[in-house]
Structures are given as structure tokens and as C-alpha cells.
Amino acid sequence: MTTNFKSLLQVLDFFKEEKTCIDYLAQQRWGATPSCPHCGNVSAYTTNRGYKCKAKECGKKFTVITGTTFENTKISLRLWFAAMYLCTAHKKGISSLQLSRDLNITQxxxxxxLHRIREMLAINNSEPLTGTVEVDETYVGGKKINKHKSVRAKLKDGTGYVNKTPIVAMLQRDGNIVTVVSPIANGETIKPFIYKHVAPGSTVITDGFGAYKGLDKTYTHEVVNHHQNEYVSEKGFHTNTIEGFWSQLKRGIIGIYHQVSPKHLHRYAHEFGYKYNTRKQLDTFRFSETVKLCNKKRLTYAQLIK
Structure with missing residues (x-):
């Protein structure tokens, strides 16, 4: 089943009926042969409500949405697909208020x-980043002076980084990006992320932040001293590529979402990281790839607000 959507109207026109949505999801998830989400067996009976596993030790019934983000949903797959298209096609994201108006659902x-869709977009790189990798951190959160008096009383005094949530990102030149929300920005928390996601022997470019000291033991570590107004080193190294990603993330938070809580910040980072990694793809390809990510990515409301 091939699709070539160029607008939301084409998405809604194609997915007019729920059966079309179910057939499309089945093809994206399994291909030609249904696979039991309980035991992994690729042989199943067709029932009037879905499928039943042929394996004697299993024999459980399931549908196309069992074990996916859509499991137990009360929302039609047609609305799900429309929301997924809008979320992944908009470069800076879409707010829940705007989506509620576009799809005629509650905020x-x-x-x-949107949070369940962002959970699907979590970056799970099986292969480490290689070659030239830019590493940087940024801080998300409003200024203390702009907060309510009752909130300011509970916050610490300090520089602009205090009371903000750090995000660490590793970006491979002409490749993908990996983002991690860290509880605090120091060497003990940042370097394990780098060791996990960047292959030894790679060229790692950072600014002069002290948390990156010691990376030269594992990598070719190049430093760009921003505090000395150096943005391209004498050897030609820079972190301008990852700074461009930060600008997209910040513009989305400031312009679209306005305020993001530390509790959910990692999902917003997943969203922008996924769109960056698929930046060279058409919206229709990004949509179909997003549908494939639904397996084993369930997020309940109780988990979300816990």
C-alpha cells in the first residue's frame, strides 16, 4: 500500500474509513504476515475481531493495535494518523491547543x-556515532526574574544556568543526532552519555566547558573556546552544526510550546531529534516511518502524569 501525501487533506481523504487505517497499520507493522505480539509467532488465524496465535503454548487473541502505542485507544486511527502527520511535518512542532482545533478534539x-507520538520518536541508536562528532549542552527554562514571586522564592540564586534543565546532544557530521536530558551538567553525568553513543577513536568537537576534560583519552578531542570569542578554531573545527539544532529546538519551545516542564522535556527533545535525523526525507516518508515505530511504545495516561 503506497502513499504519497503532500498535505493533511490528502491524508484525511486517503484514510476515510477505519478499515483502510487498520490495513495500512498492519502492512507497516507486519508486512504480509501477522506476527503475534505476545510470543512473536508469525502464524495466526484470522478471526472476526482480529487474529489468534497458532502456537499451542500461546493461543492468545490479538488485533493490529495490540502491543502498540494505539492499544486500548478510544480515538480512531484516522485521527491518530492525522495527528502524526501534523506533528512530524511541522518543523517547529504543533501545540496541543492548535491540534485540538485542527482535529476537533479536546486540548x-x-x-x-502528542506525548504518545513523541514517545514513539525516541531515538534508539543501535550503532554508535562515528567520524566527526559535535557534542554540546544547552539549558532549558525561563529566567528567574520572569517567574512568579512564589516560584522565585524557592529557586536558587546564581548564573543563568541555575534552575534550568540541561540537555546534552551528540551530532555526527552528515549523520544523526542523539539527545539526552541530564539531571545536572558535569563530567560525571555527561561523559558516560558520550562513551555510550560515540565510537572510540572518533573526533569529538566541544566547547571549553570543563565537563569535557579527559575525552582525549578515548577520542581525538578538539576544543573551540567560545569564551574567548572563538567560533572556528585554527584547525577549522567548530560546533556550528549542533548550534543550528539548538536554535530549532529553542524556537520550537519559545514560539510554539512556550513552556516545557523538566518532567516531559526528554520527549520534546526526541521530537526535534527525530525530525533532524529525517531532515532530508519527504513528509510522506517521515509519516510512514513514524507509523512503523508504534510497536512496544505504549504510554498510558497514568504513566504520563505520574
């Missing part, structure tokens, strides 16, 4: 939908 439902 609470739209908020829950």
Missing part, C-alpha cells in the same frame, strides 16, 4: 496524543 486529548 487534554490532543496533549495526550
Amino acid at each position: 487534554k486529548t490532543a496533549w495526550f496524543l
Whole structure:
């Protein structure tokens, strides 16, 4: 089943009926042969409500949405697909208020939908980044002076980084990016992320932040001293590529979402990281690839607000 959507109207025109959505999801998830989500067996009976596993030790019934983000959903797959298209096609994202107006659903439902879609977009790189890799951190959170008096009383005094949440990112030149929300920005928390996601022997470019000291034991470590107004080193190294990613993330938070809590920040980072990694792909390809990511990515409302 091939699709070539160029607008939301084409998405809604194609997915007019729920059966079309179910058939499309089945093809994206399994291909030609249904696979039992309980035991992994690729042989199943067709029932009037879905499938039943042929394996004697299993024999469980399942549908196309069992074991996916859509499991137990009360929202039609047609609305799900429309929301997924909008979320992944908009470069700076879409707010829950805007999505609720576009799809004629409540803001609470739209908020829950978007977070479940972001959970699907979590970057799970099986292969480490190689070659030339830029590493940087940024801080998300409003200025203390702009917060309510009751909130300011509970916050610490300090520089602009205090009371903000750090995000660490590793970006391979002409490749993918990996983002991690860290509880604090120091060498003990940042370097394990780098060791996990960047292959030894790679060229790692950072700024002069002290947390990156010691990386030269594992990598070719090049430093760009931003505090000395150096943005391209004498050897030609820079972190301008990853700074461009930060600008997209910050523009999305400031312009679209306005305020992001530390509790959910990692999902917003997943969203922008996924769109960066698929930046050279058409919207229709990004949509179909997003549908394939639904397996084993369930997020309940209780988990979300816990």
C-alpha cells in the first residue's frame, strides 16, 4: 500500500474509513504476515475481531493495535494518523491547543496524543556515532526574574544556568543526532552519555566547558573556546552544526510550546531529534516511518502524569 501525501487533506481523504487505517497499520507493522505480539509467532488465524496465535503454548487473541502505542485507544486511527502527520511535518512542532482545533478534539486529548507520538520518536541508536562528532549542552527554562514571586522564592540564586534543565546532544557530521536530558551538567553525568553513543577513536568537537576534560583519552578531542570569542578554531573545527539544532529546538519551545516542564522535556527533545535525523526525507516518508515505530511504545495516561 503506497502513499504519497503532500498535505493533511490528502491524508484525511486517503484514510476515510477505519478499515483502510487498520490495513495500512498492519502492512507497516507486519508486512504480509501477522506476527503475534505476545510470543512473536508469525502464524495466526484470522478471526472476526482480529487474529489468534497458532502456537499451542500461546493461543492468545490479538488485533493490529495490540502491543502498540494505539492499544486500548478510544480515538480512531484516522485521527491518530492525522495527528502524526501534523506533528512530524511541522518543523517547529504543533501545540496541543492548535491540534485540538485542527482535529476537533479536546486540548487534554490532543496533549495526550502528542506525548504518545513523541514517545514513539525516541531515538534508539543501535550503532554508535562515528567520524566527526559535535557534542554540546544547552539549558532549558525561563529566567528567574520572569517567574512568579512564589516560584522565585524557592529557586536558587546564581548564573543563568541555575534552575534550568540541561540537555546534552551528540551530532555526527552528515549523520544523526542523539539527545539526552541530564539531571545536572558535569563530567560525571555527561561523559558516560558520550562513551555510550560515540565510537572510540572518533573526533569529538566541544566547547571549553570543563565537563569535557579527559575525552582525549578515548577520542581525538578538539576544543573551540567560545569564551574567548572563538567560533572556528585554527584547525577549522567548530560546533556550528549542533548550534543550528539548538536554535530549532529553542524556537520550537519559545514560539510554539512556550513552556516545557523538566518532567516531559526528554520527549520534546526526541521530537526535534527525530525530525533532524529525517531532515532530508519527504513528509510522506517521515509519516510512514513514524507509523512503523508504534510497536512496544505504549504510554498510558497514568504513566504520563505520574
